[in-house]
Amino acid sequence: MIGRRRGKEQADVPLTDRADRLASAVDVGGNQLDPTAADEARAVVQRVQERWALKGGRTVVALAGATGSGKSSLFNALVGEDVSVISPRRPTTAEAAAAVWGEEPAGELLDWLGIHNRHQVTATGDNVGLDGLVLVDLPDFDSRELRHRVEADRILERADVFVWVADPQKYADARLHDDYLRPLRHHETVMLVVLNQVDRLRSPEDVDRVRDDLRRLVRDDGAGDHEVWTTSARTGTGVDELRARLGEVVEARNAAEARLVADVRASAEQVGGGVAEQTPEFTEETDDRLHRALRDASGVPVVLDAVERDYRRQARARTGWPFTRWVASLRPDPLKRLRLGDDSAGPTGIAPSDVRAVLGRSSLPSPTPAARANVQLATRQVGEDAGTGLPVRWADAVVEAASPEQDTLADALDQAVVGTPLRTRNPAWWSVVGALQLVAALVAVVGLGWLVLMAVLGFLQMPVDPLAFSWGPVPMPLALLLGGVVVGWLLALLSRVAAGVGARRRRAQVEERLDEAIDEVAFQHVRRPVMAVLDRHEKTRQLLEQAAA
Numbered sequence: 001m002i003g004r005r006r007g008k009e010q011a012d013v014p015l016t017d018r019a020d021r022l023a024s025a026v027d028v029g030g031n032q033l034d035p036t037a038a039d040e041a042r043a044v045v046q047r048v049q050e051r052w053a054l055k056g057g058r059t060v061v062a063l064a065g066a067t068g069s070g071k072s073s074l075f076n077a078l079v080g081e082d083v084s085v086i087s088p089r090r091p092t093t094a095e096a097a098a099a100v101w102g103e104e105p106a107g108e109l110l111d112w113l114g115i116h117n118r119h120q121v122t123a124t125g126d127n128v129g130l131d132g133l134v135l136v137d138l139p140d141f142d143s144r145e146l147r148h149r150v151e152a153d154r155i156l157e158r159a160d161v162f163v164w165v166a167d168p169q170k171y172a173d174a175r176l177h178d179d180y181l182r183p184l185r186h187h188e189t190v191m192l193v194v195l196n197q198v199d200r201l202r203s204p205e206d207v208d209r210v211r212d213d214l215r216r217l218v219r220d221d222g223a224g225d226h227e228v229w230t231t232s233a234r235t236g237t238g239v240d241e242l243r244a245r246l247g248e249v250v251e252a253r254n255a256a257e258a259r260l261v262a263d264v265r266a267s268a269e270q271v272g273g274g275v276a277e278q279t280p281e282f283t284e285e286t287d288d289r290l291h292r293a294l295r296d297a298s299g300v301p302v303v304l305d306a307v308e309r310d311y312r313r314q315a316r317a318r319t320g321w322p323f324t325r326w327v328a329s330l331r332p333d334p335l336k337r338l339r340l341g342d343d344s345a346g347p348t349g350i351a352p353s354d355v356r357a358v359l360g361r362s363s364l365p366s367p368t369p370a371a372r373a374n375v376q377l378a379t380r381q382v383g384e385d386a387g388t389g390l391p392v393r394w395a396d397a398v399v400e401a402a403s404p405e406q407d408t409l410a411d412a413l414d415q416a417v418v419g420t421p422l423r424t425r426n427p428a429w430w431s432v433v434g435a436l437q438l439v440a441a442l443v444a445v446v447g448l449g450w451l452v453l454m455a456v457l458g459f460l461q462m463p464v465d466p467l468a469f470s471w472g473p474v475p476m477p478l479a480l481l482l483g484g485v486v487v488g489w490l491l492a493l494l495s496r497v498a499a500g501v502g503a504r505r506r507r508a509q510v511e512e513r514l515d516e517a518i519d520e521v522a523f524q525h526v527r528r529p530v531m532a533v534l535d536r537h538e539k540t541r542q543l544l545e546q547a548a549a
Helices: 007-012 015-032 035-053 071-079 107-113 146-156 174-184 204-220 239-252 255-272 284-297 300-319 325-330 352-359 369-386 392-401 406-418 428-459 476-548
Strands: 059-065 097-101 117-121 133-137 161-166 191-195 228-230
Touching (some): 015 035, 015 392, 059 146, 059 239, 071 133, 071 239, 107 133, 228 239, 284 369, 284 406, 369 476, 392 476, 428 476
Parallel strands (some): 191 228
16 A cells, blocks of 8 residues: 555654755755755755645655556546546646545645646546545646646646556556656655556457556666556546545545655655765875974974073073073074073063064074975865865865965964963973082182182281192192082083983973964864764754655
């Protein structure tokens, strides 16, 4: 029975939910979906809403056929009255006619169908049991009159059940199979196939042969394996059986929903041609390549060199020989030259942050053309890798999302470097060594002063014996002077070695911070826009799957 095959499957997802998911998929997919398929999907959703509001208990069955198939004669035979005018001039049916069974009002439904030629059938004799049926005789779908074909297609879009009427001469016509049956492969549960005018065939064997061939063609179209009903409107052959079959369809009262579900499924599948079966993900290799490119373009290597030099300079200034520390202070601060690091105001009261506020960026060197090209290549590679396997529209959207404006990206990288702390708390050993250096310097000064005093006393021929202390063979003043100098020199040497280790450690710490800052820029300006496109693709794909289930 029509609608029974997929009844349980369709009940799992209500029709209105399917339509809502199809509408949501079209909205989420946006410009990345085929415009024609998206417009047709919106029309299907609107048709579902309109038909569902008119659901009632009526079942609209449309008789469709080619010119000369005898569908109008069959329509009259099913009704039991001459409702459709039959004329030797073709095409006969210029506008659709409807026969209505039952007392339930059908005016609103027929208005929605756009059918003005209406006939109320009296439920007597053979017409008993068809209460709720609206049988429509359509214009020929192959008519030479364009308006006839348009009328037939318009009502076919809104009918609940299709009855395809073919005749022995034109049952294999390409228009029937290519334009109607093949696109309706989801509608097999709301479709009947009729071979009319079998009285023209010479023998029952010919009838069986043509019927089997028509069944094969329909099956090859993908429209389902249907039982082909054989009728003759002239002799009445098979009319009662077809009428009884229509009675079963009307009694089931599920044809309208089955038709609409089929429409939604077909539309979802058509729109689904614009999405991939799976949504790709980022690759670690591409992500690393992007990070390296942004790192080089942002001047991180220059900053790290400056951080290392700054540490060594500060270490020498704090732990060097006190009498030569002033030389280190003459060396320029490598971080201040880049307007990084210490943000304290200088002698003029202007801080580096004030300069950055005016200039808009630090003094890091601008990326070289090679670095810019590398960034462009890396961002494009991210887009191409992330879009692998996606349809062209989605792949282009991913590449576009992965390619921000170069000036915007450069400013973001500069601000990421500027906002990263490049200095940490000074190590405790600097203070210890600095204090020892002061002690050593003081000892050396005392020794030197002692020697100078003894020399002056000797020059004045004054006794120096009270000051002539010795440490073994070495005079005490000389021992203090040499000891202070040697200790200071050794401390400075050891401090320089330790400063090298500390500089490398600080470089590693700052490098980790900068890497995190660069990763954040990469995420905000490249990965997140790409992920937004991929998320839209995945959501669209899931919604279409649910609508087509």
